[in-house]
Amino acid sequence: MQFGQLLEARAGGLYSPAADAWIDSRRPVERALITHAHGDHLGYSHKQAWCSASCAPLAAKRLGAKVQLHGIPYGEAFRMGEAWISFHPAGHILGSAQIRIEVDGQVAVVSGDYKRGRDGVSQPFEVVPCDVFVSETTFGLPCYVWPDPRKEGERLRAWWRSNQEQGACSVLLAYALGKAQRVLPLLEGVEGPILMHASADPFVQLYRDQGVQLPPTERATAERIKQGVAGAMVIAPPSVQNTPWLRKLRPCRLAMASGWMQVRGVRRRMGYDDGFILSDHVDWPELLQTVKDSGCSELWCTHGFAGPVARYFREQGLKAQVLAADETRLEME
Amino acid sequence: MNGFVTLCMKLDATRSTHLKLDALKDYFRSAEDGDAAWALYYLMGNKPRRLVSTTLLREWVADAQELPLWLVEETYEHVGDLAECLAALWPQGDTAMDPMSLKQVVETELLPLAKCNEQEKRERLSSIWSRFNREERFLFNKLITGGFRMGVGRSLSARALAELAELEAPVMEQRLMGAFSPDAASYRRLFAEETEQDSLARPYPFFLAKALDKEPQELGPVEEWQAEWKWDGIRAQLLWRGGQFHLWSRGEEQIGERFPELETYSMGLPDGTVLDGELLAWDGEAPMSFQELSRRVNRQKPGKKILRDIPVLFMVYDLLEAGGEDLRALPLRERRQRLLPILGRLGGDRFRISETLQAQSWEQLAELRSHSREQRVEGLMLKRLDSPYGSGRRGDSWWKWKVDPFRVDAVLLYAQAGHGRRAGLYTDYTFGLWKEGELLPFAKAYSGLSDEELKEVDRFIRKHTVERFGPVRQVEPHLVVELAFEGLQASKRHKSGVAVRFPRIIRIRHDKSPAEADHIEELLNRVT
Structure with missing residues (x-):
């Protein structure tokens, strides 16, 4: 799959021949363009990497000092080989970007992960007109229609309060970077400590360093847990489920914050006590809207339900293709 | 609402x-x-x-x-x-x-x-x-x-209502039997005080055996145990009280109407008798397959033909009540002694006592057990001769000593997405075995894998799909699993020529290639 010199789908991932750079490459490469600081987009051991200025401190935390990292302000185009490159807010997490590649008046946009709704924490999504649009399709089925996050926030606070009344600790499972910070403003208004798991805690500070307003939090160290966590809200990554660490928080109630919580079967299979439908990805209506807004003539689909989404748009007359045959669903947000 | x-x-x-x-x-x-x-x-x-x-x-x-x-x-x-x-x-x-x-x-x-x-x-x-x-x-x-499942069935609903009405759960179960008419008056009747009718129809809680998880020698001297065949039918309690016949399955469902022939012959029982036993489809000499029995049980009101084609037998294990007296606290040895004359007086061939197997040693019993398949039974039951009739799966006095299951290595051919908790994951599998150089579907299996393995197989299926037929995916014949199953029968209805019971997955065999999977012809040779 190829779009002129702009973009090419190769076995190793997305590559721009004009810029001689790889996008969100998981393998080490000479020149990497990075949409956002989640592990599956970041890769490792690249020689040089470019990302948005806001993403850079988060990416640096994960990539280490060996990678030569360039943080570029949103909207600022720079020359790379034959191409003009710029980063535009994607609304997924703090610093997340769509990567715009322009060569001879033709434009490709790689969305990375994105959402349209505002979460009050990450920079809101911007529409970037283009010829070829590479869109994530993690939740690309019409059953995914997000409820108003303010309503889910209300439910979340009510859940916390009711657990407090029963003297239990509330454990909210959320991805360490992005989701864990994004849920924090939703917790404001309830009296009680908010404890961050060690994997999520450093990113809270990095968010605050960029001026994001978040309620006070503490780190959930072993000593802090020993002091008692009844009535507290603990934010931890999903991997803590069924671990001794989680057992130390008992009595506790376990809930997950994820778009997957919209499907009852998934909710039941995962064995959480509760689920909150809070996603950092586009839902079905947002996906349709974004493809339309982009004005693209060609759509490349990746992640999740790429097959059905591509078929749907083909039937709508768009040239739509699946980027990678790898069809792993239910990946965590 | x-x-x-x-x-x-x-x-x-x-x-x-x-x-x-x-x-x-x-x-x-x-x-x-x-x-x-x-x-x-x-x-x-x-x-x-x-x-x-x-x-x-x-x-x-x-x-x-x-x-x-x-x-x-x-x-x-x-x-x-x-x-x-x-x-x-x-x-x-x-x-x-x-x-x-x-x-x-x-x-x-x-x-x-x-x-x-x-x-x-x-x-x-x-x-x-x-x-x-x-x-x-x-x-x-x-x-x-329909398909209204909220993790609540009749049994849990009955328990909730029984607690509200301050009645015993089996009484409520009984009141909810048959066609419940969804109107306010019927609902109110559920809360009425207990009547004589309620107590006549009430069964005892079933006493269940645990699977033997040790060497039988560890159970102590063989003389202290009663050994019987483990019949493969439907466990049931038969009640004959006040001129009424009631038959309860282990699922606490009343199934008496489906077995009119048992009702007829129960009339020969003394009033106030409760028997514990196994319902079997019986061809005169030996049990018919469980599939035949299922056909019978699924008929609410069996017609003449099916009554003739699939006769049933009540294989009696135990006597729980005689002359209206609860005998459950007596030792098994005594209950059995009192059971023999009651059955002896009964005419017809619808009742049979589950015979005890005589053996001088555990080794002899093991030898008998090895012939289970020929007897069309699942293995042996071991019950302490001094055991009371307990309830639930408790205690160390009743054991089932099942014969080892059949095992085969089969190849994953088709998969379909699961429902409920397994929604969105490919968890319903069809497996094939070789026949004349071709892999033929022979069994469906859904259980036996851990959540991690389910995800692994789901990924395999998505990556190796060859073709899709609606919700069904055909995959490259590549993944080999070891299946266990109980019954094995020649069958004309199945393309493979065999029908199996309780197929389940034992493990994924990454070490085997599809060519090493088993052959149906070879499997058929094992059918006795």
């Missing part, structure tokens, strides 16, 4: 039986009788005759959302529940809860659909769907499509 929606959301949110019971009691305590009657009717798994075809429902939703039908199907496959899928796809309104009661919804919206033509049905449903929020829509769809 407000209270009912709240109840269902509560039931859905927890896996604790205790919390479910509380939620049910809360609901039944406060609901109007007319609503409670319908709630109970649905919770017990009943549904009115089908009012709308699910194909039409899908088409209407697809049309309204301007979605291609294949995408609705694709979404259904992911969601794993049609009612939920259609509720999710209907245009979202941000509506408050509808004030209609459950009784009103069912009686004025749902049931009248039966008299409507297709166009009217569509208009009515569209209007209801638009008025409801997503949760209400989901439940309403459940009421239409």
Whole structure:
């Protein structure tokens, strides 16, 4: 799959021949363009990497000092080989970007992960007109229609309060970077400590360093847990489920914050006590809207339900293709 | 419908039986009788005759959302529940809860659909769907499509009601037997005081054996044990009290009507007799296959032909009550002594005592056990001769010593997405064995893998799909698994020529290639 010199789908991932750079490459490469600081987009051991200025401190935390990292302000185009490159807010997490590649008046946009709704924490999504649009399709089925996050926030606070009344600790499972910070403003208004798991805690500070307003939090160290966590809200990554660490928080109630919580079967299979439908990805209506807004003539689909989404748009007359045959669903947000 | 929606959301949110019971009691305590009657009717798994075809429902939703039908199907496959899928796809309104009661919804919206033509049905449903929020829509769809499972069945509903009515659970079970009519009067009758009729029909809790998880020698001297064949039928209690015949399956379901021949011969029993035993389809000499028995059990009112083709036998294990006296506390040895003359007096060939196997040593019993398949039994039962008749799967006095299952290495051929908790994952598998150089489907299996393994196989299936037939994916014949199963029979109905019982997955055999999988011809040689 190829779009002129702009973009090419190769076995190793997305590559721009004009810029001689790889996008969100998981393998080490000479020149990497990075949409956002989640592990599956970041890769490792690249020689040089470019990302948005806001993403850079988060990416640096994960990539280490060996990678030569360039943080570029949103909207600022720079020359790379034959191409003009710029980063535009994607609304997924703090610093997340769509990567715009322009060569001879033709434009490709790689969305990375994105959402349209505002979460009050990450920079809101911007529409970037283009010829070829590479869109994530993690939740690309019409059953995914997000409820108003303010309503889910209300439910979340009510859940916390009711657990407090029963003297239990509330454990909210959320991805360490992005989701864990994004849920924090939703917790404001309830009296009680908010404890961050060690994997999520450093990113809270990095968010605050960029001026994001978040309620006070503490780190959930072993000593802090020993002091008692009844009535507290603990934010931890999903991997803590069924671990001794989680057992130390008992009595506790376990809930997950994820778009997957919209499907009852998934909710039941995962064995959480509760689920909150809070996603950092586009839902079905947002996906349709974004493809339309982009004005693209060609759509490349990746992640999740790429097959059905591509078929749907083909039937709508768009040239739509699946980027990678790898069809792993239910990946965590 | 407000209270009912709240109840269902509560039931859905927890896996604790205790919390479910509380939620049910809360609901039944406060609901109007007319609503409670319908709630109970649905919770017990009943549904009115089908009012709308699910194909039409899908088409209407697809049309309204301007979605291609294949995408609705694709979404259904992911969601794993049609009612939920259609509720999710209907245009979202941000509506408050509808004030209609459950009784009103069912009686004025749902049931009248039966008299409507297709166009009217569509208009009515569209209007209801638009008025409801997503949760209400989901439940309403459940009421239409049936399959109303909220982790609550008759048994748990009965327990909740029994506690509210301050009655024993089996009494409530009994009152909920047969066709429960979903109206306020029937509902109120459930709360009446216990009558003589209630006590006549009440069975004892079943005493169940545990699977033997050690060497039988560890059970002590063989003389202290009674050994019997482990018959492969349906465990049941037969009651003959006050001139009434009742037959209860282990699932605490009354199945007497389905076995009129047993009723006839029970009349020869002394009044106040309760027998514990196994229902078997019996060809005169030996049990017929479990499939035959299933055919019988599935007939609510068996006709002449099936009564003749599949005769049944009650293989008696134990005597729980004689002359109206509860004997459960007596040692097994004594209960059996009192059982023999009762059965001896009984005419006909519908009752048989489960004979005890004589052996001087555990080694002799092991030798007998090795002939289980020829006897068409599942192995041996071991019961302490001094054991009382307990309840549930408790204690160390009753053991089942099953024969080892058949095992084969088979190749994954097809997969389909699961439902409920397994929604969106490919977890329903069809496996094949070799026959004349070709892999033929021979068994379906759903259980035996851990959650991690399910995900692994799901990834394999997605990566190795060759072709899709609707929801079914055909995969490259590559993945080998070891299957275990119980019964093995030659069958003309199956393309492979064999039918198996309880197939389940033992492990994934990454170390084997498909060429090393087993052959059907070889398997057939093992059929005795």
